[in-house]
Amino acid sequence: MQSQEQYYVPTGSYWPILGSVGMAALLGGFASSLHGSGMGTGMMVLGFAIIIFMVFGWMGQVVNESEAGTYNLQVDQSFRMGMGWFIFSEVMFFAAFFGALYYVRNFAVPWLGGAGNNAFTPTLYPEAFKSVWPLINMPLPENFSVPKGIIHAWEVPAINTLLLLTSGATITWAHWGLKNNHRNNLIGGLIATILLGITFLGFQAAEYAEAYMELGLTLKSGIYGSTFFMLTGFHGFHVFLGTLMLTVILMRVLRGHFNSERNFGFEAVAWYWHFVDVVWLGLFIFVYWI
Amino acid sequence: MATTTSDIQTEIDKHDDHAGHDDHHHGPEKGLMRWVKTTNHKDIGTLYLWFAFIMLLVGGAMAMVIRAELFQPGLQLVEPQFFNQMTTLHGLIMVFGAIMPAFVGLANWQIPLMVGAPDMALPRMNNWSFWILPFAGAMLLSTLFMQGGGPAFGWTFYAPLSTTFAPDSTDFFIFAIHMLGFSSIMGAINIIATILNMRAPGMRLMDMPLFVWTWLITAFLLIAAMPVLAGAVTMMLMDRNFGTSFFDAAGGGDPVLFQHIFWFFGHPEVYIMILPAFGVVSQIIPTFARKPLFGYSSMVYATASIALLSFVVWAHHMFLTGMPIAGQMYFMYATIMISVPTGVKVFNWVTTMWRGSMTFEVPMMWAIAFVMLFTIGGFSGLMLGIAPADIQYHDTYFVVAHFHYVLVTGALFSIIAAVFYWLPKWCGRMFNEKLATIHFWWAVISVNVLFFPQHFLGLAGMPRRIPDYALQFSDFNMISSIGGFAFGASFFLLTYIIVDTIRNGKPVKEARVWESAKGLEWTVATPAPLHTFDEAPTRELILAESSHTGSH
Numbered sequence: 133m134q135s136q137e138q139y140y141v142p143t144g145s146y147w148p149i150l151g152s153v154g155m156a157a158l159l160g161g162f163a164s165s166l167h168g169s170g171m172g173t174g175m176m177v178l179g180f181a182i183i184i185f186m187v188f189g190w191m192g193q194v195v196n197e198s199e200a201g202t203y204n205l206q207v208d209q210s211f212r213m214g215m216g217w218f219i220f221s222e223v224m225f226f227a228a229f230f231g232a233l234y235y236v237r238n239f240a241v242p243w244l245g246g247a248g249n250n251a252f253t254p255t256l257y258p259e260a261f262k263s264v265w266p267l268i269n270m271p272l273p274e275n276f277s278v279p280k281g282i283i284h285a286w287e288v289p290a291i292n293t294l295l296l297l298t299s300g301a302t303i304t305w306a307h308w309g310l311k312n313n314h315r316n317n318l319i320g321g322l323i324a325t326i327l328l329g330i331t332f333l334g335f336q337a338a339e340y341a342e343a344y345m346e347l348g349l350t351l352k353s354g355i356y357g358s359t360f361f362m363l364t365g366f367h368g369f370h371v372f373l374g375t376l377m378l379t380v381i382l383m384r385v386l387r388g389h390f391n392s393e394r395n396f397g398f399e400a401v402a403w404y405w406h407f408v409d410v411v412w413l414g415l416f417i418f419v420y421w422i
Numbered sequence: 423m424a425t426t427t428s429d430i431q432t433e434i435d436k437h438d439d440h441a442g443h444d445d446h447h448h449g450p451e452k453g454l455m456r457w458v459k460t461t462n463h464k465d466i467g468t469l470y471l472w473f474a475f476i477m478l479l480v481g482g483a484m485a486m487v488i489r490a491e492l493f494q495p496g497l498q499l500v501e502p503q504f505f506n507q508m509t510t511l512h513g514l515i516m517v518f519g520a521i522m523p524a525f526v527g528l529a530n531w532q533i534p535l536m537v538g539a540p541d542m543a544l545p546r547m548n549n550w551s552f553w554i555l556p557f558a559g560a561m562l563l564s565t566l567f568m569q570g571g572g573p574a575f576g577w578t579f580y581a582p583l584s585t586t587f588a589p590d591s592t593d594f595f596i597f598a599i600h601m602l603g604f605s606s607i608m609g610a611i612n613i614i615a616t617i618l619n620m621r622a623p624g625m626r627l628m629d630m631p632l633f634v635w636t637w638l639i640t641a642f643l644l645i646a647a648m649p650v651l652a653g654a655v656t657m658m659l660m661d662r663n664f665g666t667s668f669f670d671a672a673g674g675g676d677p678v679l680f681q682h683i684f685w686f687f688g689h690p691e692v693y694i695m696i697l698p699a700f701g702v703v704s705q706i707i708p709t710f711a712r713k714p715l716f717g718y719s720s721m722v723y724a725t726a727s728i729a730l731l732s733f734v735v736w737a738h739h740m741f742l743t744g745m746p747i748a749g750q751m752y753f754m755y756a757t758i759m760i761s762v763p764t765g766v767k768v769f770n771w772v773t774t775m776w777r778g779s780m781t782f783e784v785p786m787m788w789a790i791a792f793v794m795l796f797t798i799g800g801f802s803g804l805m806l807g808i809a810p811a812d813i814q815y816h817d818t819y820f821v822v823a824h825f826h827y828v829l830v831t832g833a834l835f836s837i838i839a840a841v842f843y844w845l846p847k848w849c850g851r852m853f854n855e856k857l858a859t860i861h862f863w864w865a866v867i868s869v870n871v872l873f874f875p876q877h878f879l880g881l882a883g884m885p886r887r888i889p890d891y892a893l894q895f896s897d898f899n900m901i902s903s904i905g906g907f908a909f910g911a912s913f914f915l916l917t918y919i920i921v922d923t924i925r926n927g928k929p930v931k932e933a934r935v936w937e938s939a940k941g942l943e944w945t946v947a948t949p950a951p952l953h954t955f956d957e958a959p960t961r962e963l964i965l966a967e968s969s970h971t972g973s974h
Contacts, residue, residue, distance in 0.1 A: 138956070139620070141541045144451060144459025148550035155604075156557040159597035166663050167590045190546070206619065210543035213615040221607050221649045228653025228683055232668060240676035248746060272672035276665075351666050355674035358666035362657070 140202050147190035154182030191380075195397070199389060208396050215400040219407050222370075226411055229366065233359045233418060237265050241355070244271060270354035279349035279357065285420035288339050292332050293416050296371075299328035300409045303378075303402050311392050315385070322382045325405065329375035336368050363419055370408045377401045450952060458553070461545035462952060463530045464848075469552050470527025471841070477519030477559060478834075479917075482910055484512035489872075489906035491889050492899050505889035506574035507566060513577025514595075517695070518602045519559050521829065524837045525698040526551070526609050529637050531848065533613060535943035535950065536631045538622030538959040543615035551609040558601035565591035565598075576887055578688070581669035581680040585661045593662065596655045603648040610644035613637055622942075624961030628719065629968055631941055635722050636701030639729045640694050646733070647690035654683040678743050685736035693732040696828060697725055699796075699836030700767055703789045706843050707771050708969045709939040710786035711778030717770040718970035724763035731760050741812045750809040757807035761800070768797055783936070784858040788839030791866050792832060799827030802877065817887075820880025826873045831866075838865075841920070846935040850949030851927025857919050865912040871905025940969035 161175025197203065203211075245263020246254045254261065257271040266282050283289065306321025308314075340361075343349040351361050381401050384390065390398050450456045450465070460466060487508045491499050500508070530548065534541055542548045565572035570589030573579065584592060617638045621630070630638075658680075660666040667673025669680045700721075708715045715721065737745060737753040745753075771793050780786075802824040806815050815821060846852050875898040880886075884895045891899065934944040945967060946954045959967075 139540050141545050141953075142461050144456070144461055145546045145549065146459060148546060149458050149553050151550055152553045152557050155554065155601060156561065159600065160561060160594070163593040163597050166593050209619050210615045213619055214544055214547070214611050217611045217614055217645055218607075221611075221645045224646050225649035225653055228650040228686075229657075231650075231686070232653075232657065232679060232683065235679050235682060236675060240671075240679060241674055243676075244671065244674065267674045270667070270673045276667070276673050351660070351664050354667050358657075358660070358668050358673070358675065362660065362666065 138204075140197075140204070140207050142197075145190075145193075147186055147193070150182060151186040151190070154179045154186055158183060195384065195389070198394075198397075208394065211396050211400070215396075215403060219403060222407065226363075226366065226414075229359070229363050230414060230418065233363065236355050236359065241265060241267055266356045267354055268356070276354045277348050277350045277352040277357070279343075279347050279353045281347045282349060282356070283339055283343060283347075283360075283420065285416065288335050289416055289420045292335050293412065295328050295332045295335070296409050296412050299325045299332070300406060302328065303405050307398070307402055310390060310395055310398060313392055318385055319382070322378060322385060326375055326378050326382065329371055329378065332371055333368065333375070336364070336371075360419060363415055367408065367411050367415055370411070374401070374405050374408050377404065459549070461541070461549055463534050463542045463545070463548065464950065464952060466542075466548050466552050467527045467530030467532075468848075470523050470530055470555075473552070473555055473559070474520050474524035474527060474837075475917075477515050477523070479913065480563070481512050481515035481520055482913060484508045484515070485906065486910050488512065489903040489910075492891070493903040494900065495891050495893055495896050497890055500889070502889045503571060503574055506576075506887065507572040509887050510573045510576055510579075511562070511566065514562060514573075515559075516829070517577065517691070518599075519555075519562070521695050521833050521837070522606065523555060525637075525640075525695070525833075526606075526613075528633075528698065528702070528837070528840050528844075529609075529613055532844065532943060533616055533634055533637060534620065535946065535954060536634050536941055537617060537620060537625060538942050538955045538964070539616060539620035540953065540955050541620075542612050543620050544612050547608055548612050551605045551612065554601050554605040558598045558605065561594050561601070562598035565594050568594070578684060579658070580684070581658065581661070581677045584680075585658055585669055588662070593659065596659050599655045600652055603652045606644050606648050610641035610648075613641040614645070617641075622955070622958040622964060624959065625964050628722070629964055631701075631969060632704035632715065632718070632721055633698070633701035636697045636704075636725050639725050640697045643690045643694050643697070643729055643732065647687045647694065650683060651687040651691075654680065654687065657683070678740070681740050681743060682737065685739045686733070688739065689736040690729075690732045692825075692828070693728055695833045696796075697729065699792065699833045700725065702836040702840040702843075703771060703792050705941070705969065706785050706789040706839055707774050707793075709843075709936050710783055710789075711775045711780050712938045713774055713778040715770070715970040716773040716776075717766070720766055721770055724766040727763040728760060731756065731763075735760065738807050738809075738812075741809045742816050754807060754809040758804060761804055764800055768793060768800075784853070784855060784862060785839045785843035787859070787862050788835055788842060791862075792835045792839060795827055795831030795835065795866075795870075799824055799832055802827065814883075815880060817885055818880035819876040819884045819886055822886050823873050823876035823880060826876070830873070831869055838916070843936075844943070845920070845923060846927075846930045847943060847948055847950055849924050849927070850930055851923050852930050852935075853919055853923040853927055857915070857922075861912060861915045861919060864915065865909060868905050868908035868912060872902055872909050873905070875899075875902045875905075940967050942967050
């Protein structure tokens with residue numbers, strides 16, 4: 133069946149070059165602004181605007197082509213493979229940060245405390261330094277923001293876990309709605325998932341506010357703060373992106389896009405959402421809990 | 423459901439009426455915009471290859487600065503700080519700007535032709551993968567002109583040299599790496615989707631040419647390794663600008679953590695740069711030995727084994743960081759295990775040539791040079807992999823000699839071999855064989871004069887990345903520099919040969935440019951038309967064109 137149909141090879145496109153210009157402006161502007169260049173911030177904003185324009189334009193074109201029936205099942209399969217491997221690359225990005233967490237907890241911090249053949253190392257630091265996790269007292273605390281406490285697992289993070297697990301169920305409910313042509317279930321499931329995502333983000337923001345305002349737990353709180361905020365921060369950013377993507381899918385559903393057979397856009401976002409969900413479970417266990 | 427299908431069908435018909443079904447079959451656009459907008463795998467392959475070639479010359483010019491400074495002991499030409507910027511950018515440009523894009527360019531040109539696909543699976547994304555590169559390359563090179571100079575911490579950018587003690591331009595370097603990684607990941611996703619989804623229906627996985635197999639596995643390595651590099655540079659960015667302490671022991675972090683994350687990327691990265699080379703050589707040798715590839719399936723399994731092992735050996739780059747002995751032992755044995763599948767490959771190439779009807783056309787000479795010289799690099803790699811011996815070799819010119827044997831006479835030689843092998847198919851013209859032969863001997867002799875003495879320098883203790891050296895290293899350094907200048911000059915001749923081929927080369931009409939070449943790419947017209955394989959080739963054709971099961 134695949135070979136009889138023509139594979140759709142699009143004609144030339146301006147979107148990619150626009151994306152490159154936007155990306156260069158965004159990142160170049162960011163780097164300039166880090167070093168006090170007046171133009172940096174402006175360039176960054178411009179680059180960001182170009183990227184947003186590009187994403188909407190490019191994706192919009194793809195959606196239109198899809199709705200016009202341009203894509204056969206083989207093209208659909210290419211999209212699915214693309215999304216699947218993209219998610220795998222995201223998994224590996226998070227793996228770098230989880231790996232860093234694993235290494236500091238099991239090697240770097242114990243070695244600073246004298247484990248292995250490092251008996252003399254602790255003599256270099258003030259006595260307040262204790263080689264424990266979470267690491268509250270760093271070897272040189274005067275360089276850092278020493279936190280009064282940390283965020284505990286069985287408070288807000290546990291609620292967030294419940295929220296994300298529930299959202300995993302609601303997106304599946306929506307998926308069944310799509311598969312069985314129950315559009316109301318599809319719409320209801322999507323709305324529920326979006327609301328759960330937004331609630332999660334609200335709790336996460338409140339947690340950050342508590343950490344910064346009350347606990348003094350910041351990015352500058354040594355390796356604990358570094359791993360805590362980078363892992364939860366990148367995850368939160370992914371939840372944000374996922375929520376945006378779900379919203380776009382909801383808009384498309386309301387316009388009558390997708391059916392039980394052709395639904396790559398929906399499924400791609402659902403996979404992404406499950407991926408974000410699984411990363412959170414890792415975070416809850418290794419960052420908050422144990 | 424029935425309604426929906428017919429709806430779609432109506433839409434397709436409408437679409438056809440509007441735009442014409444063969445819309446994308448018209449000739450290419452004219453002028454610059456053709457190249458900016460293109461979604462054609464052949465155009466994009468050409469862009470990749472030219473970009474890589476220009477970067478090769480830029481990185482090569484930096485190497486000339488390095489060799490000129492090292493011509494004699496003492497400081498003659500450049501400041502040590504500038505010397506360090508040259509070693510750093512030479513490495514980064516060659517790895518991310520020359521070798522990797524060149525292989526992606528070959529993949530773009532060849533994979534659709536070799537699997538009988540009309541194009542890459544995701545053509546617009548393919549364009550984006552390429553067009554990020556010039557911007558990232560420009561950002562990387564622009565660091566040289568910034569206040570405080572460019573990155574000077576070596577291509578491995580170890581913390582804290584790259585965090586606490588690095589110039590401001592380092593943040594531009596970080597974002598350039600982000601962009602290059604993004605481009606590589608998209609390119610790799612496209613290659614996997616093309617191989618798995620666009621293959622002619624009659625081609626099973628174990629029917630695929632070895633170049634396709636090696637790229638499939640390389641693409642997997644890219645998707646797994648590049649995000650880890652992105653993580654490493656992101657942590658650097660945060661440590662430098664936002665007060666985190668990933669690589670700062672004062673806050674409980676560890677500079678050695680940087681090395682672990684970097685080499686978790688870095689070791690798969692070296693296989694990213696050599697597996698496609700294995701693929702190229704496995705295509706060329708059967709053609710000119712006029713025998714099917716010996717041990718095809720063992721080649722596939724060996725490639726996969728090398729790829730998997732590459733993820734669990736990274737700390738052999740770090741034997742001198744104070745790792746526990748148990749760690750050193752593990753990483754030593756795991757590393758040396760890689761020589762088994764690599765040995766399988768070298769054995770198979772040699773056995774393919776055994777009792778073959780060998781002829782020595784230019785691509786074949788490059789491929790044979792690859793087998794011999796890459797093997798030298800492999801052996802010095804074995805030496806470096808032995809933890810106790812590495813105490814002597816670490817950070818010396820022995821390491822420099824090792825990785826230049828695998829990357830220059832390995833990866834780069836295979837790229838040159840591939841260009842000479844497929845260039846006539848791409849542009850329909852034959853290169854000047856006499857000049858190309860002269861160029862081959864010039865390059866292959868000079869490259870050995872350049873790198874072989876560096877083994878002796880390293881064993882005697884000359885450290886890498888230092889612009890000055892003790893007097894007893896003078897003679898070998900001078901010999902090495904002379905070889906370096908000669909090798910550098912050979913690229914003027916290579917440039918001439920390639921441009922001359924494209925503009926004035928003798929036209930080639932035969933689809934099968936090399937009489938005994940096998941593979942689907944040799945069944946399309948010469949020069950390869952812009953669009954090929956609109957109809958998938960049959961299984962009979964695929965089997966007849968197989969270079970490992972077919973009869974030669």
